[in-house]
Amino acid sequence: MNYTILVTGPAYGTQNASTAFLFCNALIQTKNKICSVFFYGDGVYNANNMTTPASDEFNLIHAWQELKKKYQVKLYVCNSSALRRGIVKNEKYFDRPYKIGNLAIFFQLSGLLELANSIKLSDRIIQF
Structure with a gap:
């Protein structure tokens, strides 16, 4: 089966994103296909490179990145949600230059x- 995963929970503070990650791994192990993982609302915090968990905590942002590298899972981040929460690329937005996003x-x-x-x-679409 083909799945789209919608993540609306932040990387830390709730179990939504970590459960979504575990679900994605289970799908891969059972030979299902993930069309994409889409981060929306507070879920865009999963794409914040400045998030630094404690050394003894699971690094969920890094885990998502490894999922992409290892299995070519597309990780899409809602642009509007990201801008509202201060997550930007190394580009200009609304005439504001961000040298380092x-x-x-x-x-x-x-x-x-x-x-x-x-x-x-x-x-199927599954929301976490």
């Missing part, structure tokens, strides 16, 4: 159209 590598800013396209290709 905080969008983590392997995460891609996109719009809701990308989510809609992913849902269209999927058999």
